[in-house]
Amino acid sequence: MKRRELLATSAAALGLAATAGSRALAQSPLKVGFIYIGPPGDFGWTYAHDQGRLAAQEHFGSAVETFYVDNVPEGPDAERIMTQMALSGADMIFATSFGYGPSLNAAAQRFPQIAFEHAAGYLQEAPNVSLYNARFYEGRAVIGTIAGRMTQSNVIGYIASFPIPEVVMGINAAYIHAKKVNPDVDFRVVWVYSWFDPAQEAAAAEALIEQGADIIMQHTDSTAPLSVCQQRGALAFGQASDMTQFAPDVHLTAILDNWGPYYIERIQQKLDGAWAAENVWLGIPEGEVAFAPFNERIPAEVQAEANAMIEAIRTRSYHPFTGPLNKQDGSAWLAEGEVADDGTLLGMNFYVEGLTGEIPS
């Protein structure tokens, strides 16, 4: 049982609007609902989305009213929440987890006047469904490089959530770039089958350290692995937001999700009546993927190398998935100089050559 909490950020504004009803009926604020998979206090994925929501709220002031429902499970429950939001007058709904796809499309067909925005999804079955995502693999390529340079044991632990393309893509990107700078590197992947389960994530980090990993990467949302790493002295990377405070000694950097600019742009379009369904995938060049300050433990030359890669990705002169690359079974994937197309990346269900283990089906 998860908590469900409907939180109107500006109940006071509502009250004001009611008393000043004569002033402007037409000026009632645009209502924008957000659906979160976890709690905004996770300091990870949901926290980053909530920071984006708050940025948008601050930007628009009383012209927009944002609210959210957190801890919404992926599945039929999500559609119920969306319906509830729609019936309570939402003009726009941002659903921020991969698994909301079917529910969101079903709801969108029933409420064609509402703008639906789905993060990290792929289903677009109605004209009012827009997709947006960030190219986190660009960030993973950079931290993969840092990890490859800094590991002493040559074993890197990777805490993965669910075997979906987004996660597989991240593992591949990190591995390719760790391997490039350190041919002896070995990745150990642990699937925890949850986006947010601090105890499980902590146990996974311990198991990986027990197996010799001296650097832990995570694609789950809690800060628990960092606490374990801080205690055990393993190096780690934050997820989605700067998690330095949880592991000041071992937090090397974090891939930051910066959703604010996108939310502001899309809400503005809706206000202007110019909103249209899109399918966008932004990354380092647009500032949607960024980095927390580098820990001083990272040697200067490694920092320089990482910064050079960030710059190359920013200017689009380098794509993290550039051939020659083979699939895990040895078959050719990308030829020399060939760059992976977005379709392949978004459906990625294979490891690249060199990774051991299997992707659970």
Next chain:
Amino acid sequence: MDFGSINPVVLIATLMVAATPILLAAIGELVVEKAGVLNLGVEGMMIVGAVSGFAASVTTGSPYLGMLAAIVAGALVALIFAVLTQILMANQVASGLALTLFGLGFSALLGQSYVGIVPPRTEKLNFGFLSDLPVVGRILFGHDILVYVSLAVVAGTWWWLNNTRGGRVLRAVGENHDSAHALGYKVKRVRILAILFGGGCAGLGGAYLSLVRVPQWTEGMTAGAGWIALALVVFASWRPWRVLLGAYLFGGIMVLQLNLQAAGFRIPVEYLAMSPYLITILVLVVMSSNRARTSLSAPGSLGRSFHAAG
């Protein structure tokens, strides 16, 4: 990639730690259910215990005061349930669910200023040379105090339920509250005390998560542990030692599958990850038939409100 890379001693030691929160919560709930009350608010009591214990230990600098605070906080939340169900005669299932929702929200509110803080470290107990013994040193003498407390609570509960007058009265109340009442036992008082005990245990289990296991405060950090604890009680058919077995089994499966993965084994992770829940569902399905219920020795008055009719 050889099996030798997993150290069974470390594995057992880790599973004991992993199982402690659910063990504590489950043994508390067992006493509550033995008294004939079904409290579905375990998750809520756990998380309030987690945040209170965390806050108290950060404020005082002592993890032990934190644990004490967690027991009190868990019991206080349970008191709400006790008042609702025992005095106001509210439905136990609904009240329990409400307690979980309340606990999750309330703890998030309490914990706002404690996010991102590192709690004082809970030291492992020092058994001198015993802790350095091979194998048994790490398994038996290498833990923090709560692991031993949880074992003591299981042993104590078993002994108390079976060998003391108080334990028998509690079971009588749970088996048939009308008869117990007719014999002159204070049904409500016994039940309220049992509920408070359950709350204290759940609170302590939650504090183990936030102080030792993770250790930090994060909203929603119990992530379903309370529900597993509830299922454990049924799984153990209301016997204390089986609760211990079940908790270590569930904890063991979790730790084992993570370690197997980390060691590079090809295992059907998805099935192992869902196994505790599958077992739970199975047990509950079996439970739903009346005959199975009796054979599993469920307390006779479990979940029924008691109204003293003259």
